[in-house]
Amino acid sequence: DGGITQSPKYLFRKEGQNVTLSCEQNLNHDAMYWYRQDPGQGLRLIYYSQIVNDFQKGDIAEGYSVSREKKESFPLTVTSAQKNPTAFYLCASNPDRGAVGTNEKLFFGSGTQLSVL
Amino acid sequence: RKEVEQDPGPFNVPEGATVAFNCTYSNSASQSFFWYRQDCRKEPKLLMSVYSSGNEDGRFTAQLNRASQYISLLIRDSKLSDSATYLCVVNGRSSNTGKLIFGQGTTLQVKP
Numbered sequence: 001d002g003g004i005t006q007s008p009k010y011l012f013r014k015e016g017q018n019v020t021l022s023c024e025q026n027l028n029h030d031a032m033y034w035y036r037q038d039p040g041q042g043l044r045l046i047y048y049s050q051i052v053n054d055f056q057k058g059d060i061a062e063g064y065s066v067s068r069e070k071k072e073s074f075p076l077t078v079t080s081a082q083k084n085p086t087a088f089y090l091c092a093s094n095p096d097r098g099a100v101g102t103n104e105k106l107f108f109g110s111g112t113q114l115s116v117l
Numbered sequence: 118r119k120e121v122e123q124d125p126g127p128f129n130v131p132e133g134a135t136v137a138f139n140c141t142y143s144n145s146a147s148q149s150f151f152w153y154r155q156d157c158r159k160e161p162k163l164l165m166s167v168y169s170s171g172n173e174d175g176r177f178t179a180q181l182n183r184a185s186q187y188i189s190l191l192i193r194d195s196k197l198s199d200s201a202t203y204l205c206v207v208n209g210r211s212s213n214t215g216k217l218i219f220g221q222g223t224t225l226q227v228k229p
Contacts, residue, residue: 035219040125042204042219043161058216090160105151106217108160 002027006091006109012117013078013085021076021112023091031094032074033106036060036087043090049074078114086115118143121207123220131228134195138223140205141187149208150181150188154201155222161204164190195227 004025013019023032031050035043045058049068063082068074078085092106123140130136142150150167165172167179167188178191188207192199205220 042221105163
């Protein structure tokens with residue numbers, strides 16, 4: 001079955017530590033996205049990538065980094081510079097690079113809950 | 118002003134009730150509108166797209182009012198399984214990148 005796989009489901013970070021959240025898709029989608037969700041809040045865009053080897057900052061990129069070396073993979077690193085990392089992180093993909101007038105339906109992974117020890 | 122605003126609720130309704138949610142958006146150039154459903158600590162899932170002419174899918178009806186810049190979701194004959202958070206989603210300012218803006222969600226609790 002095609003889909004998006006996020007791992008781990010739960011992750012704990014110590015002070016000053018970098019952690020990496022995995023996102024893999026076998027849908028052959030061009031565009032991939034990382035969102036952060038805080039309790040009672042909507043999803044906020046961290047980074048997105050419309051094609052391999054290219055990515056763009058979203059609205060809250062500070063303290064995060066990404067890479068897109070392969071079409072199917074878009075890992076997110078939460079660096080020590082992110083002072084409030086506790087949140088639910090969602091990865092998503094879209095088949096059409098997100099252009100207007102095309103299918104903007106997002107396919108989501110099941111999420112990673114990151115907490116600080 | 119937030120780009121997409123929703124009443125967070127919660128809306129507590131009995132089974133069988135009809136309930137409606139509204140969502141306002143600030144960018145008059147927005148072209149794509151969606152309702153997503155999210156269960157607690159799960160990923161959002163597309164419920165329905167919202168078309169200019171309005172659209173219906175079973176007990177769910179979505180409508181768009183461009184003049185007043187809001188979209189609505191009507192749920193008829195509510196079921197216990199409808200209990201969830203409903204996210205309003207609109208394509209954002211940088212629309213050529215397909216950046217979608219999510220509202221904070223409206224929580225629905227359907228009681229027996």
